[in-house]
Amino acid sequence: MASGEPAVDLWTLSDLTTPWCIRVVATLRIAEHIDAGITDIDALATATGSDAGALHSVLSYLVTRGLFIEEPLGRFALNDPSRGLLGPGAFLSLDGIGGRMAHSWSTLPTFVKTGKPGYADMFGAPFWEDLDAHQDVAADFDALMSYAGHGTPSAALQLTGGWDGVRTVVDVGGGTGAMLAELLRAHLHLRGVLVDLPGPVARSREVFEAAGVTERISVTPQSIFDPLPGGADVYLLRKVLNDWPDQEKVAILRRCAEAVRPSGTVVVLGGVVPDGIPRPLRIEMVLLGGRDNTVTEFRELARQAGLELIAAEERAPYFVVECRAVATG
Ligand SMILES: C[S@@+](CC[C@H](N)C(=O)[O-])C[C@H]1O[C@@H](n2cnc3c(N)ncnc32)[C@H](O)[C@@H]1O
Known part of the structure; x- marks a missing residue:
């Protein structure tokens, strides 16, 4: 490595594990459940209709990334970073605008090759038309645009x-x-x-x-x-x-x-x-x-x-x- 160059690791940079694990727990509203007192992995799995073993793997992985705290006997607790999922982090849910955004990145090759968005290929209509046809997602988008701290003071x-x-x-x-x-x-x-x-x-x-x-x-x-x-x-x-x-x-x-x-x-x-x-x-x-x-x-x-x-x-x-x-x- 030339002196002055930042230490960069290709495989760390390109790893998708963390972004997808975060989106899955946002979609399952795990932070809300923990905040409401459901902390045991089996109870979390039942509350969210998930496979307990798979969910446990995802949460334990996120603990290694600094999100959530794992307590003895398969119990999880919130820490400051995971509390973010109770606020703006909720927009990372794959059910709302966060899902449209996450999946849209997989159309980047289309944009790079053509200079045009591949959004309609994936979602069946261009972005604003798609939102117009899905007012729940549109409302989520509006909320994302206007939530405190996102825009201009x-x-x-x-x-x-x-x-x-x-x-x-x-x-x-x-x-x-x-x-x-x-x-x-x-x-x-x-x-x-x-x-x-x-x-x-x-x-x-x-x-x-x-x-x-x-x-x-x-x-x-x-x-x-x-x-x-x-x-x-x-x-x-x-x-x-x-x-x-x-x-x-x-x-x-x-x-x-x-x-x-x-x-x-x-x-x-x-x-x-x-x-x-x-x-x-x-x-x-x-x-x-x-x-x-x-x-x-x-x-x-x-x-x-x-x-x-x-x-x-x-x-x-x-x-x-x-x-x-x-x-x-
Ligand atoms: C990225 S948002 C920005 C919203 C707002 N200016 C802000 O800063 O939060 C773009 C806005 O353009 C609006 N928009 C998109 N196409 C439009 C059109 N053809 N006519 C009117 N508004 C449109 C969307 O509904 C959305 O509110």
């Missing part, structure tokens, strides 16, 4: 020129409205418009109610490829563009450019990376065929859509790009 979302002069903000592909709700809570003068597919928009009601911002919100269930509600000051696209190939990105940006009021701003959070750094490998590639763009690439996509970049900088946890509509005529 939106209240801290900065805008060149600040929020004081902004009246209306449209969250384009805003899911169930978690970011919009936080933004309106932080800026009491703002009004918000949520644009997304009918399923997430329907699920946004309780998010806005819980945040106490319903009065200042309007919702628009529609496609982001159709004309957007017009005349707002700010159009937000968080983790939306990187779901799509470049041509579709331009189409979505063009809808924003058409809709934004003349001195307004289109803000892109996620999906653009600074020039000169390696482009991240994201699951959006295998789910949807989407990739991040460098700033230089994005500037060109924005230009095609009638937008010009006015800022591109790290505003943790996102690299944020702001654009203005190019004045015509």
Whole structure:
């Protein structure tokens, strides 16, 4: 090994045992059962309809990886890492969106060979259509998108020129409205418009109610490829563009450019990376065929859509790009 190179072992790197064991225990909700007092391996197997010997092997293996504690007489207990399965780790269940994500990785060869996602070959329909046909998985996806800690601390979302002069903000592909709700809570003068597919928009009601911002919100269930509600000051696209190939990105940006009021701003959070750094490998590639763009690439996509970049900088946890509509005529 050359000095300075990290110690890497091919077989450790490529081993699938741990990821699959974790997904199996997440699917069987083992952590919930242990938390509820079912700790004996036979009782866990009965509660989850599993083979006791096989389940014992999986749990004992995970103990060696630092998840769970094995006590005498085949009893298991939770430790801090396995308690994660009671929270966000539950999304690793193969029954919900976690299953779609895990299995999608096996279509990576298709993406690499064709540049297009193999998702529909595996699940029978492209990603968004598949979710539309399986509203339980769609609801799981929405929850994953909006669970605390996954997204932006939106209240801290900065805008060149600040929020004081902004009246209306449209969250384009805003899911169930978690970011919009936080933004309106932080800026009491703002009004918000949520644009997304009918399923997430329907699920946004309780998010806005819980945040106490319903009065200042309007919702628009529609496609982001159709004309957007017009005349707002700010159009937000968080983790939306990187779901799509470049041509579709331009189409979505063009809808924003058409809709934004003349001195307004289109803000892109996620999906653009600074020039000169390696482009991240994201699951959006295998789910949807989407990739991040460098700033230089994005500037060109924005230009095609009638937008010009006015800022591109790290505003943790996102690299944020702001654009203005190019004045015509
Ligand atoms: C990766 S999620 C991001 C959600 C949200 N912006 C966030 O940051 O949590 C992408 C969103 O795009 C929405 N979407 C996908 N295709 C759409 C379409 N054709 N029209 C409207 N929304 C769409 C999805 O429903 C989903 O809410």
